[in-house]
Amino acid sequence: MKKIFFLPILILSLTFTSCDNDFLDPAPTAGVSAVNYFENEEQLETAVINMYDGIQGINSTSSNDNHAIQVEFYLTEMRSDNTRTKSSEGEAAQFESYTIESTNGIVADYYRSMYDVIFRANTVLDNLGVADTKADQFEGEAKFVRAYAYFNLVRLFGDVPLIDRIIAPEETDVQFTRVSTSTIYDLIVSDLSTATATLNDSYKTRASKSAAEALLAKVHLTLGNYGEARTLCESVVGAGFALESNFKDVFYSEGNNEVIFAVGYIPDDANDSQNFSAEWLNAVGRTAGVNYVTTEAVAALDEMGGNRTAFSYRQDALQSEQNQVVKYLPNGDEALEIEATSNDPILAGNDWIVLRYADVLLMHVEAIMAGGPNTVDPAAISSFEAVRERAGITGSLSEVTKQQLLDERRVELAFENHRLFDLIRFGLAIDVLTEYSANNGYAFSGTSLLLPIPQREIGLSNGLLTQNPGY
Secondary structure (H helix, E strand, O other): OEEEEEOOOOOEEEEOOOOOOOOOOOOOOEEEEHHHHOOOHHHHHHHHHHHHHHHHOOOOOOOOOOOHHHHHHHHOHHHOOOEEOOOOOOOOHHHHHOOOOOOOHHHHHHHHHHHHHHHHHHHHHHOHHHOOOOHHHHHHHHHHHHHHHHHHHHHHHOOEEOOOOOOOOOOHHHHHOEEOHHHHHHHHHHHHHHHHHHOOOOOOOOOOHHHHHHHHHHHHHHHOOHHHHHHHHHHHHOOOOOOOOOHHHHHHOOOOOOEEEEEOOOOOOOOOOEOHHHHOOOOOOOOOOOOEEOHHHHHHHHHHOHHHHHHOEEEOOOOOOOEEEOOOOOOOEOOOOEOOOOOOHHHEOOOEEEEEHHHHHHHHHHHHHOOOOEEOOHHHHHHHHHHHHHOOOOOOOOOEEHHHHHHHHHHHOOOOOOHHHHHHHOOOHHHHHHHHHHHHOOOOOHHHHOOOOOHHHHHHOOOOOOOOOOO
């Protein structure tokens, strides 16, 4: 059921449908101003749920809709050495070839979508006064969501406008002035620190204490604050999560013990489903044939994937020289004993996992390594070996090197939108992607690590919003 609020500053159509049992089913409303709508805690919780709808995005082909996480793979995996398009055609091919234009609609969509998520979080924070027993929880959830959106924006675009409250249309200086990444990170750290202090682990598709700790650990790793990251990882390790014994179950048994935070979807529901997993197939989705697996990723998985390989990529049945992502298949695979998750693949119900326990274990190793070339710390080795043993790779190690850790993250977290950020965080992105680009006839350069600020936004700002170098 779709509900509409007329909010100050923006008029938004907001969908408050539940994604799974973690979500509520609020009473329908229509044409109500946020100024007088949020009169009590129950009403404010609909705005809390609406933040997650914003992250979920809308399963549509309209360029006016916010698609959020549904297009994130273009900006991340397809700008790494993990994936590409099937046939190097259309706007999508700009990502694999590092020829992205400032008018790219997918980039504009994601940028707009994340600021919409931030707006929704700020709406909750601006109305906390009506909450009673759940005020702290709602604050923690809103700050987690805002930090999540800003962490993605700052890593993809660099300096971005900082909007930490509901603003008026005339406040163009706030809307369009880029602030330093350090200032953005200060807000992210502050928001996530609040979330870790106010939340518990009641949810997997809403913010939780462990999700905030895991995300904050990744933020600290990005900033080089290794001691803080280690403490946070060890807190999550002690919170009761566990690796699934069967790697397939991580992606096809939703809400499992390994999931820390996921974006929830419902199959066969136009409002709450996703289309991206159909796009990764051949002749299935609306614009099928994107996020295909590179030969480089195939080689890495064949060499180091262990029992993860079969559930990471497969040969395209229609074009045998091509390989598809297996994680999140919407229409199943009989040979792999994966059942379809929907009656219509473009209305898929596969949840998208943002944070999971294996990622935390590998971050734990990275934190202990503290930017060095290797570690012999028994705690780091134990975390590293736990991930490998689940993959069927046995044998004790006396040390873990930086390259081993990067390689392990690649095969464990393949096609989950981590690879580009890992390369950047490890300080190896320019070297790895320069070689990859040269081998494939692409146009990578140092400025390719940041996306262009959408030209439409620059136009709306009357030149106040500046462009990134190289665009």
